[in-house]
Amino acid sequence: MKKVLNFINGEWCESSTGKYVSVLNPATGEVLAEVTQSSKEEVDRAVEAAKAAQKSWRLVPAPERAEILYEVAFLLKQRKEELAQILTSEMGKVIDEGRGEVQEAIDMAYYMAGEGRRMFGDTVPSELRNKFAMSVRVPVGVAGLITPWNFPIAIASWKSLPALVTGNAIVWKPATETPILAAEFVKIYEEAGLPKGLINLVHGSGSVVGNAMVEHPGIDLISFTGSNEVGKDINGKAGALLKRTSLEMGGKNAITVLKDGDLDLAAEGILWGAFGTSGQRCTATSRVLVHVDVKEELEGKLLDRIGELKLGNGLDETVKVGPVINRSSLERIDEYVKIGQEEGAKLLAGGKIADGEGFENGNFYLPTIFTDVKPDMRIAMEEIFGPVVSIIPIQSLEEAVEINNKVEFGLSSAIYTKNINQAFEAMRDLDTGIVYVNAGTTGAEIHLPFGGTKGTGNGHRDSGVASLDVYTEWKSIYVDYSGKLQRAQIDNY
Numbered sequence: 001m002k003k004v005l006n007f008i009n010g011e012w013c014e015s016s017t018g019k020y021v022s023v024l025n026p027a028t029g030e031v032l033a034e035v036t037q038s039s040k041e042e043v044d045r046a047v048e049a050a051k052a053a054q055k056s057w058r059l060v061p062a063p064e065r066a067e068i069l070y071e072v073a074f075l076l077k078q079r080k081e082e083l084a085q086i087l088t089s090e091m092g093k094v095i096d097e098g099r100g101e102v103q104e105a106i107d108m109a110y111y112m113a114g115e116g117r118r119m120f121g122d123t124v125p126s127e128l129r130n131k132f133a134m135s136v137r138v139p140v141g142v143a144g145l146i147t148p149w150n151f152p153i154a155i156a157s158w159k160s161l162p163a164l165v166t167g168n169a170i171v172w173k174p175a176t177e178t179p180i181l182a183a184e185f186v187k188i189y190e191e192a193g194l195p196k197g198l199i200n201l202v203h204g205s206g207s208v209v210g211n212a213m214v215e216h217p218g219i220d221l222i223s224f225t226g227s228n229e230v231g232k233d234i235n236g237k238a239g240a241l242l243k244r245t246s247l248e249m250g251g252k253n254a255i256t257v258l259k260d261g262d263l264d265l266a267a268e269g270i271l272w273g274a275f276g277t278s279g280q281r282c283t284a285t286s287r288v289l290v291h292v293d294v295k296e297e298l299e300g301k302l303l304d305r306i307g308e309l310k311l312g313n314g315l316d317e318t319v320k321v322g323p324v325i326n327r328s329s330l331e332r333i334d335e336y337v338k339i340g341q342e343e344g345a346k347l348l349a350g351g352k353i354a355d356g357e358g359f360e361n362g363n364f365y366l367p368t369i370f371t372d373v374k375p376d377m378r379i380a381m382e383e384i385f386g387p388v389v390s391i392i393p394i395q396s397l398e399e400a401v402e403i404n405n406k407v408e409f410g411l412s413s414a415i416y417t418k419n420i421n422q423a424f425e426a427m428r429d430l431d432t433g434i435v436y437v438n439a440g441t442t443g444a445e446i447h448l449p450f451g452g453t454k455g456t457g458n459g460h461r462d463s464g465v466a467s468l469d470v471y472t473e474w475k476s477i478y479v480d481y482s483g484k485l486q487r488a489q490i491d492n493y
């Protein structure tokens, strides 16, 4: 059986615990590999290696560091199909989306490699004569990355690439469900020539390995994407140690459809946003706020098309919706559907675990649509992270904005309208970190900041130039070439 190991100081190694956990294909139940379960001991070793490696890495000129990132981009591109196949087998998303996700990592690698020759700071005039003032970015030190299973390579790329190009070293704990792709990504860094110790991979549960990372004095920052519950826990623990965190958590994203919106386009956007990746994106569409006058027509269009969403093993090119990650997730989704029915929402489509031929050993849930949902029902307020969407009737844009904004999360939102005034009003008033006009809630591009407001995050952003802020400190430098004592705020006034 294939074994997935830790990578510490440039060596692949087992954990001192001797324990392994099975990695399952969510579509077939097949055991793909056994992943080693690390303990605090491996985290200590990984941190030690990272600290030592970072000492010289920070002195390597950023354009030279970036050369390695270009090589990473090239290798990812070369191995795109192979990586996509691994992704689909391990995580379940359909193969087209697997390819798209690897592409997201390739894009990020090129983009961050470019930062090697930018990484702008500021030069500003000094108040004093013959004095020079500037601010530059410097690495934070050792970055602890904790990444989720739903975008196992894209999110890892959003975090590791800016961390490295800015001169940090990494200790990375991927999700236990998707360690195979994580190890492949590390192999690519290795093959690209990244010096040993700069990326270290450890495996295991959040409560053991994640905690050891958060509490380790040698880790200077934690960048985390995952559930709110875990994010809050990290925030508390890291906060007490005054450790920097970048937290990216849930979403309860809504598409608003106004009376004048293109209903065919909206229906396509809703189905893709709600059922792509089986609803397991932080950006997934889980609410539709539609004007009452066009609600029935939109529902008709959704029902006409939902049958085209073939459910099955994502490796089959004709399949449009894959499995959900594991059994407990499947049960949680089913529980929410029951709650929705008890709350009085009307089930329009789906609503159960798929059974029958081809579904026996996988975790398949039928794409599910609820309608006549009240904005404060639990299915309309809580993140389900599965293929379930709730239709809520609205009377106006103002009402849609109010409902959109009343949830605890603030990641993504969308509006379908042909009225430019209403579109701009929506862009201004929807309180999420990402807003789409005439497109669904998913599909963020890597060169723009990715993240959300309120319960979704803590103000930091992955992706885009904003991600440099997570991995760098600002250093302000003053050079006085006057040859005399110049007292700021005194001698110049």
Ligand code: UN1
Residues within 6 Å of the ligand: 104, 150, 151, 225, 280, 281, 282, 283, 284, 441, 442, 443, 444, 445
């Ligand atoms: C996530 O679900 O956490 O915008 C990431 C999107 C993708 C990334 C999603 N580019 O849907």
